[in-house]
Amino acid sequence: MQYRKFGNTDLMVSEVGFGCWAIGGAASVGSIAIGWGETDDKVSQHALLTAKDAGINFFDTADFYGLGHAETLLGRTFGNSDQVLIASKVGQKSVNNERIEIDYSKQYIIEACEKSLQRLKRDTIDFHQLHVARLSHLQQGECIEAMQLLQQQGKIRYWGISLITFDPFPEADFMFDHSFGDGFQLVFNIINQRALPIILRAGEAGFGVIARMPLQFGLLTGKMSATSLFPPDDHRSRRLVPELIAATQEILHDKVMPLTEYYQTHLPGLALSFILSFPEVSVVIPGIRTPEQVAGNTAHLVKLEEADTKYLASLYEESWQPVMQLMEKIG
Numbered sequence: 507m508q509y510r511k512f513g514n515t516d517l518m519v520s521e522v523g524f525g526c527w528a529i530g531g532a533a534s535v536g537s538i539a540i541g542w543g544e545t546d547d548k549v550s551q552h553a554l555l556t557a558k559d560a561g562i563n564f565f566d567t568a569d570f571y572g573l574g575h576a577e578t579l580l581g582r583t584f585g586n587s588d589q590v591l592i593a594s595k596v597g598q599k600s601v602n603n604e605r606i607e608i609d610y611s612k613q614y615i616i617e618a619c620e621k622s623l624q625r626l627k628r629d630t631i632d633f634h635q636l637h638v639a640r641l642s643h644l645q646q647g648e649c650i651e652a653m654q655l656l657q658q659q660g661k662i663r664y665w666g667i668s669l670i671t672f673d674p675f676p677e678a679d680f681m682f683d684h685s686f687g688d689g690f691q692l693v694f695n696i697i698n699q700r701a702l703p704i705i706l707r708a709g710e711a712g713f714g715v716i717a718r719m720p721l722q723f724g725l726l727t728g729k730m731s732a733t734s735l736f737p738p739d740d741h742r743s744r745r746l747v748p749e750l751i752a753a754t755q756e757i758l759h760d761k762v763m764p765l766t767e768y769y770q771t772h773l774p775g776l777a778l779s780f781i782l783s784f785p786e787v788s789v790v791i792p793g794i795r796t797p798e799q800v801a802g803n804t805a806h807l808v809k810l811e812e813a814d815t816k817y818l819a820s821l822y823e824e825s826w827q828p829v830m831q832l833m834e835k836i837g
Contacts, residue, residue: 507561507804512788513689513714515664517591517632521782522804523564524557525718525791529579530572532739535600541572542793543740547579549796553586553787554583556797558590560804566691566716566791568595568637569622581627593691593716595637596623597649610636610643615652618623619661633714634662635691638670644680653687664688666713669701678704682711689714689788696762696777697754697829699822702784709786717781717790719775725754728763728773750832757825767813780805783815 509518522834528542529550554565565584567576584590596618601607622631634656636649643649644667653665666689667677681687684816690708692701694717708715721727723742732752736743758773766776774792781790792803810818 509522509563510785510788512621512633512664514710514712515688517664517713517714519564519591519651519714519789521606521789522552522562522715522778522807523566523716523789523791524562524728524800525793526567526576527571528793528795529553530567530576533572533575534739535573535606536604538606539739539743540570540606541739542795543737545795551583553794553800554580556800557794558584560800562800562829563589563802564591564593564789564791566593566718567633568598569618569625569716570595570598570600572639573600574621575755576711576775577625581625584807585627586629591632592626592628593633593635594626594631595635596622596644596673597637597639608639608643610639610646611648611654612648612655616656620655623661630662631662632658633689634665635668635725636666637668639667639677640670640748641676641680644677644686650686653656653743663717664714666690666715670693671698675704681713682707687713687714691716691718693717693719694787695720695722696726696780696821697826697834698817699819699826700830701770702819702822705784705786709784714788715786717787719733720778720781720790725751726758726773726777728758730755736809745833745836750829750836753829753832757821757829761825762818765818768814769808769810771800771806771808774802775808778803778806779808779810780815780818783810 508521512519532544533541562566656662666687720826730751732748
């Protein structure tokens, strides 16, 4: 495992981290699935320990994943260990298990952080994030005051914002312009490269970068087909429609898969390697459920030639725009 410095902080993070959304389990709010289907906590804990043994030291979660269950699992597995770095998020909540509500008030963020620390069984959260806060929340200011206060109190070491997926990213501009926070989490993968300008700017400005959704909900695993089905308690049941899968697989087959043969790797390995070919990226966080997925996401990384990185980047404008438009329409 290789390690990278997280922006201007003193955090040294494994270049491959552990995305904890899936281990939160089959949670729903009202009729809306917010998880990835049923999970086995014993398998999840085995995956967490296997990841640590493989050199992964960065675990990204949120208080909304499994409505706190993902944090609880991390707490049971690692507790207050200084051998792992924990990133979490705040700002989304379930109201009476009927509707999803966002809350970036100072009081809520402080109270929610305390609850996260209790579930995580930790004294401090290494990197805490505003969970897809919008520009209006940042301008209002309470969420920033809360994060700064929590940092002063030692409840969090560093903080930043997890940016929304489909957006021109005015929140990032606000953070840059005011020198607020220490890093960003954003979607970046072979298909969705919309955030690349933010990544490059973050590197220049000394902000850490967490690349999420590196396999785009599984579209870049090489295991999808137009007949793939997902249970109702898996959020992908409403997102990965047959039309989207078919369009993606055609482009991958024609324009991406030949590179997996050249580099003697598989599609996930190529996808992760593409992201890590940008030195501005601090850590990439594939979602992991099982020990086998730990191996799959760490054992097949390759060093891409510069020409191939540029080629894969060029596909964003040349080939992926119709897929991006369809994804944005679906939401």
